[in-house]
Amino acid sequence: MATTCTYTFALCLSLAFLILGSSASSTEADILLSFKDSIQDPKNSLSSWSNSSNAHYCNWTGITCSTSPSLTVTSLNLQSLNLSGEISYSICDLTNLALLNLADNFFNQPIPLHLSQCGSLESLNVSNNLIWGPIPDQISQFQSLRVLDFSKNHIEGRIPESIGSLVKLQVLNLGSNLLSGSVPAVFVNFTELVVLDLSQNLYLMSGVPSDIGRLGKLEQLLLQSSGFYGQIPDSFVGLQSLTILDLSQNNLSGVIPQTLGSSFKNLVSFDVSQNKLLGSFPNDICSAPGLKNLGLHTNFFNGSIPDSISECSNLERFQVQNNGFSGDFPGGLWTLSKIKLIRAENNRFSGAIPDSMSMAAQLEQVQIDNNSFTGKIPPGLGLVKSLYRFSASLNGLYGELPPNFCDSPVMSIINLSHNSLSGQIPEMKKCRKLVSLSLANNSLTGEIPPSLADLPVLTYLDLSDNNLTGSIPEGLQNLKLALFNVSFNQLSGEVPPALVSGLPASFLEGNPRLCGPGLPKPCSDDLPRHRNSFGLSSLACALISIAFGLGILLVAAGFFVFNRSTKWKSEMGSWHSVFFYPLRVTEHDLVMGMDEKSALGNGGAFGRVYTICLPSGELVAVKKLVNIGNQSPKALNSRIYALDRIVGEAAFQTTVASESAFSCYNAPECGYTKKATEQMDVYSFGVVLLELIAGRQADRAESADCGDILKWVRRKINITNGAVQVLDSKISNSSQQEMLAALDIATRCTSVLPEKRPSMLESHQSTSVSSVENSCFRLILVHS
Numbered sequence: 019m020a021t022t023c024t025y026t027f028a029l030c031l032s033l034a035f036l037i038l039g040s041s042a043s044s045t046e047a048d049i050l051l052s053f054k055d056s057i058q059d060p061k062n063s064l065s066s067w068s069n070s071s072n073a074h075y076c077n078w079t080g081i082t083c084s085t086s087p088s089l090t091v092t093s094l095n096l097q098s099l100n101l102s103g104e105i106s107y108s109i110c111d112l113t114n115l116a117l118l119n120l121a122d123n124f125f126n127q128p129i130p131l132h133l134s135q136c137g138s139l140e141s142l143n144v145s146n147n148l149i150w151g152p153i154p155d156q157i158s159q160f161q162s163l164r165v166l167d168f169s170k171n172h173i174e175g176r177i178p179e180s181i182g183s184l185v186k187l188q189v190l191n192l193g194s195n196l197l198s199g200s201v202p203a204v205f206v207n208f209t210e211l212v213v214l215d216l217s218q219n220l221y222l223m224s225g226v227p228s229d230i231g232r233l234g235k236l237e238q239l240l241l242q243s244s245g246f247y248g249q250i251p252d253s254f255v256g257l258q259s260l261t262i263l264d265l266s267q268n269n270l271s272g273v274i275p276q277t278l279g280s281s282f283k284n285l286v287s288f289d290v291s292q293n294k295l296l297g298s299f300p301n302d303i304c305s306a307p308g309l310k311n312l313g314l315h316t317n318f319f320n321g322s323i324p325d326s327i328s329e330c331s332n333l334e335r336f337q338v339q340n341n342g343f344s345g346d347f348p349g350g351l352w353t354l355s356k357i358k359l360i361r362a363e364n365n366r367f368s369g370a371i372p373d374s375m376s377m378a379a380q381l382e383q384v385q386i387d388n389n390s391f392t393g394k395i396p397p398g399l400g401l402v403k404s405l406y407r408f409s410a411s412l413n414g415l416y417g418e419l420p421p422n423f424c425d426s427p428v429m430s431i432i433n434l435s436h437n438s439l440s441g442q443i444p445e446m447k448k449c450r451k452l453v454s455l456s457l458a459n460n461s462l463t464g465e466i467p468p469s470l471a472d473l474p475v476l477t478y479l480d481l482s483d484n485n486l487t488g489s490i491p492e493g494l495q496n497l498k499l500a501l502f503n504v505s506f507n508q509l510s511g512e513v514p515p516a517l518v519s520g521l522p523a524s525f526l527e528g529n530p531r532l533c534g535p536g537l538p539k540p541c542s543d544d545l546p547r548h549r550n551s552f553g554l555s556s557l558a559c560a561l562i563s564i565a566f567g568l569g570i571l572l573v574a575a576g577f578f579v580f581n582r583s584t585k586w587k588s589e590m591g592s593w594h595s596v597f598f599y600p601l602r603v604t605e606h607d608l609v610m611g612m613d614e615k616s617a618l619g620n621g622g623a624f625g626r627v628y629t630i631c632l633p634s635g636e637l638v639a640v641k642k643l644v645n646i647g648n649q650s651p652k653a654l655n656s657r658i659y660a661l662d663r664i665v666g667e668a669a670f671q672t673t674v675a676s677e678s679a680f681s682c683y684n685a686p687e688c689g690y691t692k693k694a695t696e697q698m699d700v701y702s703f704g705v706v707l708l709e710l711i712a713g714r715q716a717d718r719a720e721s722a723d724c725g726d727i728l729k730w731v732r733r734k735i736n737i738t739n740g741a742v743q744v745l746d747s748k749i750s751n752s753s754q755q756e757m758l759a760a761l762d763i764a765t766r767c768t769s770v771l772p773e774k775r776p777s778m779l780e781s782h783q784s785t786s787v788s789s790v791e792n793s794c795f796r797l798i799l800v801h802s
Contacts, residue, residue, distance in 0.1 A: 046091050047075040049111045056106035063099040082117075090114045097143075098122040105144070110136040117141040121167070124148055129173065134159035141165035145191065149173060153192075158183035167191040169215065174198065182207045191215040193240060200224040206232050215240040217264065222246065226270070231256045242289070243267040250274060250290070255281040266291045266313060273297030280305045289313035291337065296320070299343070304329040315361065316340040323348050335359045339385065343367060347391070353377040363387040363409070370394075371410075376401035387433065388412040395434070400425035409433040411456070416440065424449040430686075435459050435480065443481075445469045453686045454478035454770055458503065466491055466504070473497075477686055477770050482506055482525075490514060490532075500732045500770060504529065512541045686770050697772035704767025704775075711761050713746030728768055735765065 047069065054067050066078045075091075076083035082093035091112045102124040109115065116138050126148035133142060134156070142160070145167045152175030153168075160166065164186050174196040182204025184190075188211060198221035205211070206229040214236060216222070222245040230239065231253025239257070242264040249272035250265065257263075261284050270293040278300060282288070285306035296318040303312065309330050320342040327333075328350025336351060339361045346369035347362065353374050363385045370393030375381070381402050391413040399408065400422030411433045418441030424432060429449040435458040442464030443457065452473050462484040470476065471493025479494075482503040489511030490504065502517060506528030513526060513534035526532055533541040685701035708727050709715060715727070734740035745757050769775050 046112060049108060050075060050078065050081070050091070052108045053106050056104040056108070057101050058103040059099070059101055061100045063101070064096075084114070093117040093119075095119040096123070100124065102126065105130045105133070107132040107135060109133070110139075112136075114138050119143045120147065121145045122147075126150070129153060129157075129168070131156055131159070137162065139163065140186075143167040144171070146170040152176070153178055153181065155180045157181050160184060161186070163187060164210075165189040168195065169193040171195055174221075177201055179204055185209070187211055189213040192219070194218040196220075197222055201227055203227050203229050205229045208233060209235070211236055213238045213240075216244060217242045219244045226251055226265075228253045230254070233257065235259055237284075238262040240264045241268065246270060248272070250278070250295075254278060257282070259284060261285060261308075262287045264289045265293070268293055270295055274300045276301065279303035282306050285309050287311040287313075291315040291317065293317055299323050299338075302326075308332055310356075311335045313337045314341065319343060322346070325350055327351055328354065330354070332356055334380075337361045338365065339363045341365055347386075347389075349374075356380055358382045358404075361385045362389065365389055367391065371396055371399075371415075373398040375399065378402060379404065381405055383407040385409045386413070390414060392416070394418075395420055395423055395439075397422060399423055402426060403428070405429060406451075407431040411435040411437070413437055418442075419444055421445075424452065427451070430454070432456070443467050443486075446473065450474060452476055456480040457484065459483040461485060463487070465489075466494075466509075468493060470494065471496060475686060477501070479503070482528075490517065498729055500729055501525075513537065685772070695772065696777065697775050700767050700775045700777065701769075701772075704764045707760060707764040707767065711746065711757055711764060712744050731761075731765065735761075 050067060051069070054064055057064070064079055066073055067075075071078075075081060076089060080094055080096045080099075081091060082095070083089055084092045092114050094109070094112075094115060094117065097119050098121070100123065101120070104127065105120065105125055107130075109118065110133065115136055118133070118136070118139060118141070121143045122145070124147060125144065128151040129149060130144070131154055133139065139160070140162055142163060143165065146169070149168065149171035150173065153173060155178045157178060158180040161184070163184055166184065166187060167189065169191045170193070172195065173192070176199040177192065177197060179202045181190075182202065185207050187208050190208070190211060191213065193215040194217065197216070197219040201216065201222065201224040205214070205227055208214075211233050212235055214230070214233070215238070217240045220243065224246055225248040226241065226246050228251040230236070231251055234256065236257055237259050239260060240262065243266070245268070246265070247269040250270060252275045254263075255275060255277050258281065260282050263282070263285065264287065266289045270290065273296060274290065280302035282303075283306055285303075286308050287310060288300075288303065289311065291313040292315070294317065295314075298321040299314070299319065301324070303309065304326055307330075310332055312330070312333065312335065315337045316339070318341065319338070322345030323338070323343060325348050327336075327348050331354065333351075333354055334356050335358060337359065340363070342365065343362070344366040347367040349369070349372050351357065351360065352372050355377065357378050358380050359382060361383070364387070367386070367389040369391060371386075371391065373396035375396060376398035379402070382404050383406065385407070387409050388411070391410060393415065394417035395415060397420040399405070400420060403426050405426045406428045407430060409431065412435075415434065415437040416439060419434075419439060421444045423444065424446045425448045427448060428451055430451050431454045432452065433454070433456045435456045437460055439457070439460040439462060441462065443462055443466065445467050446452070446455075447469050450473055453475050454477065455470075456478065458480045459482070462481070464486065465488035466481065466486060468491040470479065471491050474497075476497050477499060478501045479499060480501060480503045482505045484507050486504070486507040486509060488509065490509060490513055492514045494502070495514035495516035499517075502521065503525040505525055508531070509529040510531035511533070513532055515535070518526075518534045518536055523536065526537065530539070533539040683702045683705050685698040705728070708731055712727060712731065731744050734744050741758055741761060742754065744761060745754065763776075767775055
């Protein structure tokens with residue numbers, strides 16, 4: 019009997035656990051479905067969240083469950099699913115939920131303070147959404163949080179002191195928001211903090227809190243592009259675990275603490291650029307053997323750079339430009355095996371470029387312009403096959419260019435202007451991705467190498483102020499040169515016709531033996547002409563004969579035209595034409611052009627639309643109105659507006675999606691890099707903006723002498739009143755100033771050098787928003 023009771027009790031207990039487990043499972047699934055009901059899911063990313071699904075809820079999208087001590091939801095990761103709607107408090111009914119990641123979505127609401135009710139929540143990430151409003155004092159209720167990420171939202175106001183109550187935090191990311199005011203001194207409480215990010219908060223106005231220096235576990239400190247001012251605290255020497263320090267783009271002043279460099283043994287990136295710091299180069303910065311990025315540029319540093327910089331064996335990026343550094347440039351820097359970027363322009367460095375630079379096998383970019391470097395260009399330059407930019411203008415370099423100086427297969431930009439180089443320009447056959455070559459203001463001799471015409475993407479060529487002789491290679495006219503300057507040399511002969519067309523005369527001046535159209539010296543045939551007994555030249559006789567023959571043909575054609583005109587007048591009947599802007603065209607031109615080939619569609623209640631190419635080459639749209647006797651003026655106006663839209667679709671449609679490697683919409687660097695950048699997008703935007711301003715397609719030549727729109731515009735704006743000539747003739751004079759402002763933006767956006775292009779934000783701020791946007795709107799009505 020006892021044995022039977024024991025078995026019965028065990029069976030009942032098992033059934034009880036089974037029922038309880040089933041009830042818990044059902045409850046968690048219902049909680050998730052309730053949370054889903056508050057969310058908008060346009061891409062149906064949460065389609066697996068369904069009771070009718072065969073999948074267990076632990077296998078639903080974004081769900082992670084633990085198996086010990088029982089099956090329960092511990093993590094909900096819904097990042098980048100295009101979700102919006104409400105972040106419901108019901109999710110906190112998941113009693114074991116430790117991680118909630120809703121980043122990269124479109125949730126539009128204040129900070130979801132109700133999530134503090136999630137008692138087990140340790141990680142909350144709502145970054146890159148549309149979260150707005152201030153951080154409330156009640157943020158202190160998130161006592162269990164270890165990760166708090168509110169970055170890339172629209173959070174504003176001050177950082178409350180109550181945030182200091184979150185003593186368990188390991189990651190605090192408030193970057194890329196609209197925070198303002200001063201930063202409270204509460205960081206001493208964050209003894210476990212590993213990552214602190216307050217970057218990209220332009221409205222902050224605060225000194226750097228010194229108590230940050232007491233965070234011994236801190237590995238990443240990101241304060242860049244905010245409103246921090248004052249000195250770098252001496253207490254920062256206590257950040258023994260730091261790997262990334264970014265204080266760039268602030269208003270910091272004073273000197274870098276002397277022992278700071280030797281304190282950071284684990285440092286990987288050190289960036290204090292674009293501040294107002296002064297003093298000497300930070301000592302012992304290479305005490306961190308893993309240092310990869312060193313950014314000191316655009317400050318007021320002075321003195322020399324120690325040779326110990328060569329001990330940074332893992333250094334990849336070295337940027338000290340725009341300072342007051344002097345002395346010999348450290349030779350060991352040129353030989354670092356992992357160095358990729360050296361920027362030291364606008365300092366007072368001296369010394370020579372060593373031939374051992376060939377050891378820098380990964381070097382990609384060198385800019386040392388405006389210094390006092392001397393010596394010759396080393397042959398080792400041509401042995402660095404990864405180098406795509408070498409710029410050393412405004413120095414004291416001398417001697418001949420080595421034959422291999424442009425042998426890097428990815429070389430794109432070479433600027434050696436304003437030096438004392440001599441000898442001939444070597445043949446350049448291997449750098450087929452070269453975009454810009456400037457050798458101006460040197461003492462180069464010999465002829466212009468014909469091989470330059472074989473460089474398919476060469477766009478900028480400046481050889482001015484040298485002693486070059488011979489003729490200009492004819493093949494250069496086949497390139498799409500935005501700039502071609504050979505002024506003040508000793509060139510002779512005829513200038514290739516396509517180079518003369520639209521080219522500013524100043525780019526050819528100083529070469530008295532050059533000849534061609536528009537130049538002081540025409541290329542004329544000085545041989546005497548034969549004359550007949552009447553004193554007329556052979557050419558005059560030929561012209562008279564041709565004129566006599568044409569006269570006979572005109573008389574015969576007159577009868578045909580008379581008959582055709584009579585027929586046309588009968589067809590015209592009571593036609594009446596209305597022009598919406600001045601055109602040199604007659605009704606006859608319009609009627610003759612309105613045929614089936616020029617018709618768009620089958621027409622509507624008011625008749626058909628035709629696109630006609632006038633004798634001048636201008637495209638116009640003609641609406642042949644019929645059945646208008648009983649139509650109101652409002653209805654007719656709506657049809658006229660629709661006509662503008664049709665013209666845009668038919669006559670001015672662009673092909674931005676062109677797959678051509680040399681499409682006018684592609685930035686020049688597309689020829690040598692596969693990595694998409696914001697600068698490439700800015701370039702394409704600039705081309706489209708030029709299309710709107712000029713009222714023409716980017717790759718359509720206006721005449722036989724014109725190339726693509728970039729070449730055409732750049733040449734126009736270099737001549738007197740040329741910028742006005744670029745503007746679409748259909749734009750009213752009242753909009754001219756706004757269009758010229760837009761033209762300035764477009765030309766800067768299409769700069770050949772990526773770093774010369776503004777960002778989209780800078781383009782927006784560079785001129786009046788209202789004036790440019792309104793002007794573009796007027797253009798879009800006609801052309802888009």
